[in-house]
Amino acid sequence: MDLRDAIEPLAEGVSYLAARGLPIRHVDATGSTAPFLTALTDAAPRAEVILVHAPANELCRLFARSAELARRSGDEAALVRPLLLADDRPASVTHAYAALKLLTQRAGLVVHDLLLGAAPNSPRAERIAIQLATCADDFLGAVLRDWVRIDPATDPSEAPSEGLRRWVREALRLDAQPSAPASLAAPYYVDRPQRAAEARRVMN
Numbered sequence: 001m002d003l004r005d006a007i008e009p010l011a012e013g014v015s016y017l018a019a020r021g022l023p024i025r026h027v028d029a030t031g032s033t034a035p036f037l038t039a040l041t042d043a044a045p046r047a048e049v050i051l052v053h054a055p056a057n058e059l060c061r062l063f064a065r066s067a068e069l070a071r072r073s074g075d076e077a078a079l080v081r082p083l084l085l086a087d088d089r090p091a092s093v094t095h096a097y098a099a100l101k102l103l104t105q106r107a108g109l110v111v112h113d114l115l116l117g118a119a120p121n122s123p124r125a126e127r128i129a130i131q132l133a134t135c136a137d138d139f140l141g142a143v144l145r146d147w148v149r150i151d152p153a154t155d156p157s158e159a160p161s162e163g164l165r166r167w168v169r170e171a172l173r174l175d176a177q178p179s180a181p182a183s184l185a186a187p188y189y190v191d192r193p194q195r196a197a198e199a200r201r202v203m204n
Contacts, residue, residue, distance in 0.1 A: 001025075015044070023054075023062060033061040049172065056082075056099035057106075064107035071108070081145070081171065082109055085134075087152065088124045091156040104142045112136070113167065114147035125149050141163060146170070167170035 001022075008016045009133035017040075025111035040050065052062065063080045070079045082103050096114065103109045114132060118125040133144035148163045160168075 003039055007044060015047075017052075023058060027061070030065075031061065032065045033058070034063070034065045037062060038067070056102040060102060060107040063109065067108050077110070080109060082112050083171075084112055084114045086114065086128070087118075088119075088122050088128055093128055093132065097135060100132070100136055100142060100144075101140055104136075104140045110140075110142045111145050112142065113145055113171070115164075115167075116147055116149050117152040118149050119153065120149075120151055122149075 002060050003017065004101060006017055008018075019036075023036040026036035026039060027033050028035055043048075044050065045141070052059070054062070067079055070076070082099075084096045084099055086092045100112055103112070114129060116125055116128060118128075129144070129147040133147075136142040136144050146167060148161075148167045150161065152166060154161075
């Protein structure tokens with residue numbers, strides 16, 4: 001299957017790939033699906049940012065190797081920082097913590113952010129973020145670096161909130177490198193050293 005043929009344009013500058021089941025087709029002898037990331041960068045060489053949305057176990061298979069390579073190189077800026085998704089219901093928060101635990105223990109990804117869907121007047125939102133950060137630190141040695149609240153009742157056509165804009169700027173290191181394009185701001189590592197420079201331009 002040619003991944004380029006499966007990429008669907010949604011709007012100017014925005015495309016979508018329904019990738020369910022595709023990473024496992026690229027699994028190697030170690031159980032890693034990191035080769036899928038290389039195939040993805042080949043399929044979308046002009047992409048500045050690629051957002052990967054997947055269950056925690058799939059993210060572990062995709063990014064554990066790149067996290068290990070980043071640690072070996074000492075390039076902390078190249079480490080992937082997962083964004084946990086949750087709402088303010090207890091079951092959702094428990095699921096987010098389970099994902100954090102899996103990503104920390106299996107992939108060695110110890111720094112996380114949280115996107116929390118909650119009404120602006122939710123009395124639980126801040127308490128949830130604090131509790132999740134405390135549990136991550138106390139039991140896993142992990143860090144919840146930042147969290148952003150979004151209102152699930154917001155019209156999708158409305159402009160993103162300032163909190164979400166701030167998170168994007170920081171995630172792409174735009175504040176630290178104001179003159180650099182987003183594609184150069186948040187690198188990641190792949191298995192082919194000769195392609196590392198190209199890969200860093202297109203994938204976080």
